[in-house]
Structure formats: C-alpha cells, structure tokens
Amino acid sequence: QVQLQESGPGLVKPSQTLSLTCTVSGGSISSGSYYWSWIRQPAGKGLEWIGRIYTSGSTNYNPSLKSRVTISVDTSKNQFSLKLSSVTAADTAVYYCARYMPAAIPAGMDVWGQGTTVTVSS
Amino acid sequence: SYVLTQPPSVSVAPGQTARITCGGNNIGSKSVHWYQQKPGQAPVLVVYDDSDRPSGIPERFSGSNSGNTATLTISRVEAGDEADYYCQVWDSSSDQEVFGGGTKLTVL
Numbered sequence: 001q002v003q004l005q006e007s008g009p010g011l012v013k014p015s016q017t018l019s020l021t022c023t024v025s026g027g028s029i030s031s032g033s034y035y036w037s038w039i040r041q042p043a044g045k046g047l048e049w050i051g052r053i054y055t056s057g058s059t060n061y062n063p064s065l066k067s068r069v070t071i072s073v074d075t076s077k078n079q080f081s082l083k084l085s086s087v088t089a090a091d092t093a094v095y096y097c098a099r100y101m102p103a104a105i106p107a108g109m110d111v112w113g114q115g116t117t118v119t120v121s122s
Numbered sequence: 123s124y125v126l127t128q129p130p131s132v133s134v135a136p137g138q139t140a141r142i143t144c145g146g147n148n149i150g151s152k153s154v155h156w157y158q159q160k161p162g163q164a165p166v167l168v169v170y171d172d173s174d175r176p177s178g179i180p181e182r183f184s185g186s187n188s189g190n191t192a193t194l195t196i197s198r199v200e201a202g203d204e205a206d207y208y209c210q211v212w213d214s215s216s217d218q219e220v221f222g223g224g225t226k227l228t229v230l
Binding site for chain 2: 037105107113114
C-alpha cells in the first residue's frame with residue numbers, strides 16, 4: 001500500500017524559498033500512470049491546489065502561483081518535490097502531497113500524506 | 123477562473139440523510155470528486171467521477187452531478203461523519219484543479 005510523507009523546514013523567512021519533499025513508500029513513483037500533486041491549506045481555511053507532476057515530468061500549476069512554483073520528481077529517490085519562491089506570510093499553511101488515482105485522465109486523489117505545517121516568519 | 127460554491131454548513135440528525143451541494147457553471151459536464159476532512163487529518167476521497175466510491179468507503183456515500191449542481195449524499199448519517207467536505211473539479215480552460223470552499227457537516 002502506497003504511503004506518502006512530507007518533509008522539510010517548518011519555518012521559512014519571508015522572501016526565501018520554501019522547499020518540501022514527498023517520499024513515496026510501498027511502491028515505485030515511476031511505476032504505472034500516476035500524477036502526483038501538492039495541495040495546501042491555511043489554518044481554518046479551505047484546500048488550495050498548488051500543482052501536479054506526471055511520472056514523465058510534465059507539470060501543471062495553479063495559475064495564481066505559477067510564477068513562483070516548481071514541482072519536480074526524483075525517481076532514484078522515489079520522491080517528488082515542491083519549491084515555492086519569494087514566500088510571504090500568506091504562504092503559511094499545512095502542505096499536503098497526494099497521488100491521483102490511476103487513470104488515463106486524472107481523477108480524484110486517493111492517497112495523501114499527513115501534511116506538514118510551514119510557517120513564514122522572520 | 124472556474125468557481126465552485128458550497129454551503130458553509132449543513133446540519134442533520136443521526137440516521138437522516140445529508141445532502142451537500144457544489145455549484146458551478148455547467149458542472150454537469152465535468153467530473154466531480156468529493157473529500158471528507160476531519161480536524162487535524164488529511165482529506166480522504168469519498169466519491170470520484172461524480173458517483174464512484176473508492177474501496178473502503180461505505181455505500182452510504184453517494185454522488186450525483188447534473189446541470190449546474192453536483193451533490194454528495196450521505197445516507198443514515200452517523201456521528202463519525204461529522205467533518206468538512208470539499209468538492210473538486212479539473213478546469214480545462216485554465217488547466218488547474220479547483221476546490222469548493224468546503225461544507226462543515228454537523229451531526230446534531
């Protein structure tokens with residue numbers, strides 16, 4: 001059974017780059033036709049999709065974040081990563097990684113990490 | 123960009139049926155997915171592609187989608203169903219996932 005685990009600094013200074021990694025266990029990130037995604041949730045608020053990456057490396061990003069976001073995959077480490085540049089307090093949130101259900105067209109996200117809290121503060 | 127509108131809250135007595143709506147322009151032409159999120163936990167997919175259930179999700183959870191409204195229906199509601207529920211679609215015009223604002227289900 002595939003499991004996901006987010007990791008990275010819990011505190012990032014304003015204007016710096018937030019970097020998170022999602023480690024996939026119980027299966028290979030490169031096997032099958034899967035999309036992998038990042039989602040965030042500010043405290044007390046709703047879910048915001050950040051972007052996704054296919055195992056081939058192709059990406060889609062939230063247009064509101066696109067200029068600051070990079071999602072990449074490292075098949076040798078069975079991980080995919082998120083980089084968000086020029087962060088502000090508005091980027092403070094719980095960040096989740098997730099896997100889409102296997103399908104020719106991405107459907108729902110059926111496997112989620114537990115989430116990691118990132119605070120942007122000096 | 124595409125907007126999904128959910129009621130902020132829905133209340134229902136145990137054993138009754140809860141219906142949570144998700145409104146969007148011509149949402150019936152899109153595939154809608156629903157998530158349940160309990161406090162301090164990651165979301166859980168409860169319905170995908172409008173009306174399918176992932177393995178392990180009780181049959182009490184069902185979905186429908188037509189016109190401008192998608193609906194998540196929870197039959198025979200239990201105390202453990204109390205949670206926030208989110209709808210989600212892919213907006214092909216802007217190539218992004220869109221989530222509804224979420225609905226807090228309270229079991230009276």
